[in-house]
Amino acid sequence: MSSGAIGEKRPLPRDNRFISKSTFLNGLQCAKLLWFRYNAKDQIPAANELTQAIFDQGHKVGQLARSLYPEGIEIAPGVTDFDEVLALSRKALPHRRPLFEAAFQFNGDYARADILNPVGQDQWDIIEVKSTTKVKDVHRHDLAFQAYVFNGAGLNIRRCVLAHINSDFVKRGPVDARKFFTLEDVTVIVAGLSQTVESRLDEMFRTIRLPRHPDVQIGPHCDTPYTCALHEVCWGFLPESNVMTLYRGGAKGFKLLQDGVSDLKDISDEFALTNNQDIQRRAARTGQPHVDKAAIGAFLKQIKYPISFMDFETFNTAVPKFDGLQPFQQVPFQFSLHVVESEDGEPKHHKYLAAGVDDPRPEFMRQLRAALPARGSVVAFNAPFELGRLEECCALMPEFRAWVKNVRGRTVDLLLPFRGFRYYHPQQNGSASMKAVLPALTGKGYDHLAIRDGGMASLQYLHVTYGEASEAERTQIRQQLDEYCGMDTLGMHFIVESLSTLASR
Numbered sequence: 001m002s003s004g005a006i007g008e009k010r011p012l013p014r015d016n017r018f019i020s021k022s023t024f025l026n027g028l029q030c031a032k033l034l035w036f037r038y039n040a041k042d043q044i045p046a047a048n049e050l051t052q053a054i055f056d057q058g059h060k061v062g063q064l065a066r067s068l069y070p071e072g073i074e075i076a077p078g079v080t081d082f083d084e085v086l087a088l089s090r091k092a093l094p095h096r097r098p099l100f101e102a103a104f105q106f107n108g109d110y111a112r113a114d115i116l117n118p119v120g121q122d123q124w125d126i127i128e129v130k131s132t133t134k135v136k137d138v139h140r141h142d143l144a145f146q147a148y149v150f151n152g153a154g155l156n157i158r159r160c161v162l163a164h165i166n167s168d169f170v171k172r173g174p175v176d177a178r179k180f181f182t183l184e185d186v187t188v189i190v191a192g193l194s195q196t197v198e199s200r201l202d203e204m205f206r207t208i209r210l211p212r213h214p215d216v217q218i219g220p221h222c223d224t225p226y227t228c229a230l231h232e233v234c235w236g237f238l239p240e241s242n243v244m245t246l247y248r249g250g251a252k253g254f255k256l257l258q259d260g261v262s263d264l265k266d267i268s269d270e271f272a273l274t275n276n277q278d279i280q281r282r283a284a285r286t287g288q289p290h291v292d293k294a295a296i297g298a299f300l301k302q303i304k305y306p307i308s309f310m311d312f313e314t315f316n317t318a319v320p321k322f323d324g325l326q327p328f329q330q331v332p333f334q335f336s337l338h339v340v341e342s343e344d345g346e347p348k349h350h351k352y353l354a355a356g357v358d359d360p361r362p363e364f365m366r367q368l369r370a371a372l373p374a375r376g377s378v379v380a381f382n383a384p385f386e387l388g389r390l391e392e393c394c395a396l397m398p399e400f401r402a403w404v405k406n407v408r409g410r411t412v413d414l415l416l417p418f419r420g421f422r423y424y425h426p427q428q429n430g431s432a433s434m435k436a437v438l439p440a441l442t443g444k445g446y447d448h449l450a451i452r453d454g455g456m457a458s459l460q461y462l463h464v465t466y467g468e469a470s471e472a473e474r475t476q477i478r479q480q481l482d483e484y485c486g487m488d489t490l491g492m493h494f495i496v497e498s499l500s501t502l503a504s505r
C-alpha cells in the first residue's frame with residue numbers, strides 16, 4: 001500500500017500540538033467537537049460509567065486479539081512519555097515481530113496500532129481490533145488515518161485488516177481467538193480513504209487554530225457514529241418539551257429547529273404530523289394527558305388474576321462468560337415478581353439475585369418457575385425482552401420449554417398502551433419507557449434509588465460479582481439491585497392501578 005496521499009510538511013499548530021487518531025475521528029464527526037478537544041477540553045464532560053464500561057470491554061477484546069499473535073511484544077507498557085513511546089516503537093521494528101501498541105508520528109499526526117504484523121523482509125500489516133460484530137465506516141477511517149501516518153513515518157504497509165467479533169461464535173470451553181474474531185481485509189477501501197486524510201487534516205488544523213469554536217448546528221451527526229461527549233452542552237438550549245422528542249420524528253425535528261421552532265406547542269397546525277405526534281402537540285399545548293378510555297379498558301380486560309408483574313435484569317459481555325453463549329448475548333441474573341392474587345389483594349414480592357460466579361441461568365430458571373403462579377396473567381413491560389431471555393434459556397435447559405410456552409401464552413405487554421399512545425402524558429416527552437411512564441402517570445419513580453436503570457444494574461452486578469469489591473460494597477450493591485428491580489415490578493402494579501382508575505371514570 002503506497003503513501004500516495006502524503007504531501008509537504010504542514011506548519012505545526014502554535015504549540016506543536018498534534019492530531020491523534022481519536023481526535024481525527026472526532027474531527028470527522030464534528031468540527032466543534034474537535035475545537036473543544038484542543039481549546040476547551042475541561043468543558044467536555046467526563047465519560048460516564050456506561051461509556052467507560054464500553055471502553056473497558058474494548059480493552060478486554062483487544063487483549064484477546066493479541067493471542068492471535070503469540071510472538072507479539074507490547075511496546076512501552078506503562079510508559080506515558082510520548083517521545084519515549086515513539087523511540088521504543090522505532091527501536092522494535094528491526095526485531096520483525098508482531099508489535100502491540102506501536103506508535104509513530106508523521107507531519108503533526110500521531111497513531112498507535114493495536115497490532116502491527118511483520119510480513120516478509122520489510123512489510124507490515126496493520127490489524128485494528130474492534131469489539132463490534134460488524135465493520136463500520138468509522139473503522140475504515142480509523143485505519144486510513146493509521147495507514148497515512150505509518151506510511152509517512154517510513155513503514156511499508158502491505159495490508160489493513162479489521163479484526164471484529166464473529167457474531168456466529170458460540171463459546172464451548174476456553175475462547176479461541178481464531179474462532180472469536182473475523183479478519184476482514186479492507187486494504188483497497190482504506191487506500192482510497194487514505195488519499196483524503198491529508199486534506200482533512202489540513203482543514204482540522206485550521207479549525208483547531210480558530211479563536212472561537214465553529215458554530216455547528218445540532219443534527220444527526222451528534223449521535224453518529226458515536227453519541228458526542230458534548231451532547232448535553234449543545235442540546236441544552238432545547239426546552240423540556242421540544243421538537244426532538246417527537247415520536248419517530250427522525251428528520252422532522254431537525255427541520256422544525258431549522259425553521260426556528262423548538263417547542264412542541266409552537267408547531268403550527270399546518271405542519272404535518274402523524275396521529276401520535278399530533279397527540280404530543282396537543283398534550284404540550286394543554287398540559288393535560290391524552291386518555292383513550294375505551295382502548296385502555298379493552299387492554300385491561302385481558303389481564304386476569306392472579307397477576308404476576310415480572311421483570312428481569314441481565315448483563316451481556318463481548319467475550320461470552322459461559323458455554324453456550326454468543327458474544328453480547330443477554331444473561332439473566334435477577335428477577336423480581338410482584339404477585340397480586342385478587343382485586344383487593346396486596347402485591348406479594350418474590351425475588352432472585354444470583355450469587356457466585358457460575359452461570360446464573362439454571363438457578364434463575366428454577367427459582368422463577370417455583371415462584372411464578374401456574375395461572376393468571378404475567379405482566380411485563382416490553383415483554384418480548386423477558387420472553388426472549390426465557391426462550392434462550394431453553395436452549396440450555398430444554399426441560400423448561402413447555403413451561404415457557406405456557407408463560408408466553410398468558411403474558412401481557414404493559415408497554416403496548418403507551419407505545420400505541422392510548423395514554424400519553426406531556427411529561428413523558430415522547431418516550432413510552434417505564435422510566436418515563438411511571439412518574440408521569442403515577443407520580444412515583446426511581447429518584448430515591450441508588451440504581452436507576454438497567455444499564456447501571458448490569459454494571460454494578462458485574463462489578464460486585466466478577467470485579468474487585470469488598471464484602472461491604474457487595475452487600476450494599478446487592479441490596480440496591482434488589483430495590484431497583486423490585487421498583488420495576490411494583491411500578492407496573494401502580495401503572496395498572498392508575499390505568500384501571502382512568503378507565504373506570
Ligand code: SF4
Pocket residue numbers: 029030031032033216217218219221222223228229230231232234235
Ligand atoms: S453535540 Fe453535535 S454539534 Fe455539538 S459538538 Fe457534538 S456533534 Fe457537534
